[in-house]
Amino acid sequence: MNKIKDAVFDALPGAAAIVYEDGEIAETNKKWENGKDVFHQLGLAQPGSNYFEHCQRAVEAGDDYALKIIFGLRGIFDGEKESFELTMPCPEEESRPKKSWCKLSITLLEGDKPSVLIFFEDVSKNMSVVRALRESEERYTQQFKNSMSGILISSPDGEIFDANPAACKILGYSRSELKEGGRPLIMDPAHPTNKKAQKIREKKSVYEGEKIYIHKSGKELTVEASSVLYKNEDGKLRSLNTFKDVSGQRETLKQLEHEKIFTEAVINSIPGTFYVLDSEMNMVRYNDAIMEDLGYTKNEIEENNALLFFPEDEHEKIVRSIKEAFEVGSTHIVSKVISMNNGIRVYHFLANRFKTDEGEFIVGTGTDVTDLVEIEKEKDKNYDMLSQLFESSPLAMAMFSPDDKILKINNSFTELYGYTKLDAVGQNVHKLLIEGDELDDAEEISENVFSGQTYTEEVVRFTNTGKKLSILMSAIPIVHEGKVEAAYVIYVDLTDQKKLENDLQKSLGEKEILLQEVHHRVKNNLAVMAGLIDLQIMEEPDPKVEVKLNEIRSRIFSIAKIHENLYNSESMVSIQFDEYLKTIMEALPQKGLLGSGELEVTMDTIPLILNLNQAVPFGLAVNELMNILFSKDLKGENLSLKLKRDEERITLIFEGDALDVSLFERNGNTESFPSLLISIFLSQIKGSMKFDQNEKDRLILEFEQMDVKGSSSSLTSEQSSLLN
Structure with a gap:
């Protein structure tokens, strides 16, 4: 079993050693002992020596990595961690001319006595790959940041992960705005150009061509784009979009096309004929008028020289004039011209010489002056x-x-x-x-x-x-x-006319005096009638009859006041109604019925001139309204009137504690005679009467001011029958 353990220990790909808690190196594998396979001097300590002391000497020699190893070992033995790793460069040696890197791994081992496995591994190849990757990333970053073309990294569903400065400048958005808004912020997928691009990319995963982006200002940008799909390191699809704004180029092309069209339009809109001739009198350029006005075809114009348009007896004069233009710089001539549409016409020609790299030419215009004679x-x-x-x-x-x-x-x-x-x-x-x-x-x-x-x-x-x-x-x-x-x-x-006008003016003055006298006599007659009614009232024992006679007297008084105003005014057809209203309110006969001082009337009026045919009905309507108001005991002692105008709309408002609008309400289908009169008078001026009982009683009369002509009567047949 120990042999197998030793074989595994020696088979490790790098130098390895087992170190106890006190720093004693208990055991090493062959690569550690060999020395030449050790990639760092911190792995040269021999078995039986103290690894802490070995690292301490390296620290004193200025090796910071040795200090990190000591801290790592202490952390493991103190139970703060189970392992420790450190990647560090190896000191340069003749056997290793290229810079080498090694990775130190320390792992806690299980056993009766605390110990760790220290393992050195050569990672120089890995570090080369890392450096190459970093260099590649740096080159890509520099290209991404400094590219003149806009670059967007996005997902197929439209999320934008990154945008380079050029993209931000072209589109007008900041990097954060683009990432937050995504593709919908800068592109309308429904645009025909973008729909076409999307279909091509879906088929080929690659697209090169035009797209339409939207600038932050809302302006459409035509861009030349290159789009490719790829998978990132996580296996997710990403889209790399590179584009540049070609709107300016498009605008330039459009401008050139526009200028071409404009030049053609200008040439064709020149009055008369326009032409450019070379030294051989061939037509180099001409406008449509030569074909339209003179009736020549394009082939006839381009296959012949300018003498085609002139009768033979004019050829010598034309050749001489053209020669003069090339020699002197300008010419003008009046000549007969052959028109295929209208026969012989007379034209006035002006021409000037100009030079180009291709030679000398004359440019000129011709004006048909045939009609000038006529x-x-x-x-x-x-x-x-x-x-x-x-x-x-x-x-x-x-x-x-x-x-x-x-x-x-x-x-x-x-x-x-x-x-x-x-x-x-x-x-x-x-x-x-x-x-x-x-x-x-x-x-x-x-x-x-x-x-x-x-x-x-x-x-x-x-x-x-x-x-x-x-x-x-x-x-x-x-x-x-x-x-x-x-x-x-x-x-x-105008002598006779002036005499006639003077006679007419004299006659008109006489008629005005006569009309004033009529108004004066009508007013006097009405005053006599009112006086007779006063006498009757004084003799009348029946209070009800007395009230009715007072109402009649008030109506006569109202009409008499209008004739009095007409008699005293310069106009025979209109009166100052605000003054008239004040007069009848100050002299109401109804006041005598109740004793003086029982009712205080305040008025707020505006200057108002009314046509006679509106003033009479409106004045009588006001009079009847006051008749109704005084027909019962007053509720209070205050009554205010306000006369105002809103454009052509005239409004008279009654309000106050003396006003009782219930007196003006209908009792079923019946209507009192004074109320009927008010309705009739208001109908003559197309007016209305409204009530308001919210906070206090209010009565409103309204009508539109008009220049009413003719008879002031506007009684309907139904209203006339009620009065009969």
Whole structure:
């Protein structure tokens, strides 16, 4: 059994020794004893010597690893741990030119006497692999950090594990934001480009091509990406995505394409024909107008020189002009052109020379001026027509220069003022027709007109006989190429019209006086009626009849006040309703029924002008409301009225302890006569009455202010039958 134990002990792959608690080396294997297979000087202690002392000498010589071994041994013997391991470099020796590493393992052994197994193992190969791995990792880390391309490490389900600085810069997110947000943060899987990329990668595990990423700002980025699936050391699938932003390249290509399209569009939008000729008069470049306006095909243009477009009798002139352009640098010419669409046309050509690496060329444009002749003829025709219109106009007209000299007058001017053309032309247009101090104002008119303004005003002018005329004068500037060259003035005789207006104004004033007198007499008649009713009330023994007579008197009073306001106001169709409301509230006949001082009325109003056809019904509705209120003993002594407007909506609010809204509620289907009157009056102005009994009684009248015309009656047939 001891032989087997010794064989196993010697078969260990490294130097081994058994050490007791006091440090005595009890036993060693052959590799320990051999010495040459020991990879570290701390394994050279011989059997029977003390291992603690051996390590202590190494500590004193400056070996820190020896101190760690002592602490490790003590920890095991003291029961703090069962084993101890330490990897350390071996001292350089001639037999080991390359740096070597050994691993020390100390393990507690079972037995009667505490002991440990000390085992040295050569791990130089393992350390080389570790160093190579570390170097590889360092190279990868440097490439990952410093790559100009973005790199993302993610899982197939979209989780992002890492992102390099370039990826963060391209996408606008920080590394932590990318790891937290994952692939959904930067890519829309529903985008057609990304769906196509996903399908390719699922089939091949590798994808190279375009993807669409989303920048933090929300902008789409076109990236050129390379994506590959691999398994990590744990056997989990990972995706390595390398990409670079090619949006700028795309934008550049789009810009170049846009510029190309833009250039073509500009060339084709040039008015008339555009062409580039070489020294042989061949067409190098041209626009669509040559084909569209002149009717030539592409082959005809490109297989012939420029003389194709001109009649033979123009060839010599064309050749001479083109030669001039190449020699001098520019030319222009007017020539006949053969149009396949419209026959012979007349064109005006402009051309300039330019040079490139390929030689000299001329570039130019051609404008069809055939219609200019017709335009000139039309201008002459229009001038004749305008001259005839000027001469035959029924309105007096004159044209004058910036120095106010008359250039031209028409026949109507002579008929109106009596001046012939010989008398007027060359004279000052203002001095000829104006007398006295109005000349200064006339000179101001000229200043305004020759600054480009049109001037219209009623003025006084005089004929050659001194007759005074009322004139509507309009002065209009004549502008040519942005400059006022002259002006013409139109005179409309308003003398007869003014006389008619004065007569009408006088008649209107008489009618207004008559209408005021009507309102005054109506008001007086209503006052007489109210006085008669007062006399009847004084003689009436029946209190109920007296109440009814008072109600009638209040209605007459309300109407009379409106006519009084109309009589005293400038307007015959509207009144100052807020003043009217204050008047009837201060002079209510109902106050006399209860004695003075029993009711305190406060009013908060706004200035309000109402059309007569709204003021009368609304005033009568207020009057009937007060009739109902005074028909019973008052609940209190305070009543407030508030008149306000919200845009076109007029509101009158009654509230206070004297108000009892129960007086205005219907009793079944029946409605009192005053309540019926209120409903009728409000219906005439499309108004409404509402009640509010929350904290205190409140009654609200509302209607929309309108300019009601015609009769103020709006009774329905049903309401009329109730009053009959």
